[in-house]
Amino acid sequence: MYISMVLDMNFALSVLSICIASIGFALFMKLYLKYTSKFETYKSIPEGKMGLPWIGETIDFYKAQKNNKIFEEFVHPRIAKHGKIFKTKLMGSPTIVVNGAEANKFFMSNEFKLVISSWPSSSVQLMGKDSIMEKQGEAHRFLRGLITSTLNISGQEILVPKICDTVQCHLEKYWKGQENIRIYPLAKKLTFTIVFECLLGLEVHNGILCVFKKVLEGVFAPPINVPGSKFYRAKSARKELNRLIVSAVREKKRELEEEEKESGTLFSRLVLAMINGEITEDEVVDNVILLVFGAHDTTSFVIAMMFHMLGRYPDCYSRLLQEHNQIRSKKKPGERLSYEDTKKMSYTWQVARESMRMFPPIFGSFRKAVVDIEYEGFTIPQGWKVLWTTYGTHLNEEYFEDPETFNPSRFDKPVQSYSFIPFGGGPRLCAGYQLARLNILTLVHYVVTQYEWSLIYPDENVVMDPLPFPSQGMPIRISPKV
Template sequence: MELVYSPTTPNCNYFIPVIYHRSSCYPPQKLSSPLCKLSLCPVALFSAQQLLSETKMDALKQLEVSPSILFVTLAVMAGIILFFRSKRHSSVKLPPGNLGFPLVGETLQFVRSLGSSTPQQFIEERMSKFGDVFKTSIIGHPTVVLCGPAGNRLVLSNENKLVQMSWPSSMMKLIGEDCLGGKTGEQHRIVRAALTRFLGPQALQNHFAKMSSGIQRHINEKWRGKDEVTVLPLVKDLVFSVASRLFFGITEEHLQEQLHNLLEVILVGSFSVPLNIPGFSYYKAIQARATLADIMTSLIEKRRNELRAGTASENQDLLSVLLTFTDERGNSLADKEILDNFSMLLHGSYDSTNSPLTMLIKVLASHPESYEKVAQEQFGILSTKMEGDEIAWKDLKEMKYSWQVVQETLRMFPPIFGTFRKAITDIHYNGYTIPKGWKLLWTTYSTHTKEEYFKDADQFKPSRFEEEGKHVTPYTYLPFGGGMR
């Protein structure tokens, strides 16, 4: 079987022939073994890589204003604002760096780096020039980038004390403002409690068999027996198929395909200039989000009726759990909160799972010795099974080397670049002041690929994770982020 990789998603930059020899192909013999029965549990974690904020154009669409005059005016306004802002903070010691041009700052360089084969370039160039703390301006916001474990710890361990999660408003329009990421305080606690009831480690054990059988079914139907397959689209289809069954109980392929296509449009819009004007990707994403909301609203109402009629159970999937959730204080979720959190989870489980799974296959293809060790480990587990038995939750504990391979893959190719926070008070760090209202950015690449934290960081060495956590400095390995969020 010849597997061909498809570089069609904005966050998959690992299929460039100049960088990876025969980057599009996977040796055909690799999927001929029972290794295909290895079930990887997709985790709903959200990638905060959307980097462009909402441009308020709706009111301007009705005006006959020359674009050049419009943007010159905006640039002048931004320059005035930045001037007074800099005067306001002139008495404090800001981190070194460059705020770039008015309005755009260094956004273009930042986005260009993210879209390249070296997404870490923007950060590394400024680290070498300014050190582990520097200022820039991204998406119209003055931003302080904190690098290294100390910076990561500051950002990720001080939620609601020094910082708060801060997503671009354009992204919130596509996900939904009532999702977990848009909540703070007591509202955040309620939504988190509802989601944890289904997505917590203990709860996931109850749904592991459903996920495992769904993965095996997909492999048997769409992978096995093919002379050639394209990996990335198949991984996307696999992840969405499992997620839609687990979240909504959807088994109809035509509905899965419709939702999948809508999500693809939304994701493309998330990585585009946020102009809500016909013809632009962001406009198409807004329209797709509205259609997705209509479908999900009908699913919510249908399930509510099934629960009342007793034809659906309270714990059969996430939809039932959220509809029947009530905490110890009697709080429940409104339909809008349920809808927006489903939108968030679809984004997260899809976008931050496709890339790691695809890269895992590529890594095993590129390192035959690791492939053989993984295969032997899987054969050992399968040898204890009776004919027709599925992989069980307890079997995951026996996949020690397989897990090391996964961890090393996530280190070298982290699913997320980093996340933004907003300073809710003046922050004093390393002799500098980060003013209240400024954005903070931490990144995976400031530690994942650095020699001081991971010896031979550019080499694939699963053995570095042989003793869980023993040789990893805290806050240096954060493939999916961290903190209370």
């Protein structure tokens, strides 16, 4: 009796489960068909798979990103199957992934006309809606003008000696007397100080780097604002940062109004524009934060990867060292580098470019179509995202012969335009590119002329979370040159 009751119950439960599963499946199919038929009117959407409703192929993308294999595991297999332009769905958005110099040129140079930049919600909330990356048209042009005017040739002539002092101070504080150091975290400290002190002209207070780090950690985290989440911690740090920067803005405003003299630093220029009513206080704050974000992990990763490759390619290192010894030999003891000296570091910059080709700090960037776009016989519907990727050209032998080989000399000759794009291109080309260049060249100069060094882990992995970084922080053995 008891057994038959249990069997009856089991049977009833099985029938119920089958019913629930069937209803679930029917609902799922209905949603899926509704979702796929929505775009049937567009006959020429690029090929590709949209994956599951809402999630799309996000899990595959994140998995590839975690392994630092976005190209090998996500982009390349889809290029092989569907061609250089394919569709997918990422983080809830239908997305067209575009690869190749021609496509890069088309989408990057049509910024504001056909596409606008489109950052994840967590980045916008943490960087602020008033940062340059969220601006279009005239507002974008004005902010960009302020930033790039600090980095024109006369701006760079002023910056180089300041960067030299900062680098020497950094080496004195963190390298001197050490046997082992980790290049990547130290390069982050240095980059932060260079942006804050040399570019912006702000003093670095104790603890501010820590607050910045917490904000940066949440920039690509899911925007889940619950206590304990990365995003929640980043939002709290952002509030703290706001307080600190707002008080610096108001102090600078008082100074500028009382003294009526402008120091020429980017921070003064931003505050002066605020006094003149051209931008708001929020715009000053958001752009200070954005500049640190734009510079910090990117420049430090390039520095780390340059040392990684130089440690593995002694011939390249000898040639680079020769370049710096020559510059050094023309200087008096203690004399700083000049902007002209940095122009002589052409091979070093080729090493940096080759490192960025193989290990781009930014894998690509999202845009949003503001109208239906016709490109190469395809239609990209209005509202869809477009993702351009660095890997799509950097690792393609159509643009770079033998792309897996580290060969800085490939940059002896100019490369096809829009094929080398670590700094992006078009109206949104990196606004701090010259600062990154000076930061990298100056640090390399002082390190290679003052230190013997060798890699501790020549096979150290690069991981991504979500930006790439060396898994061990790139430790090196160092000893001062005699």
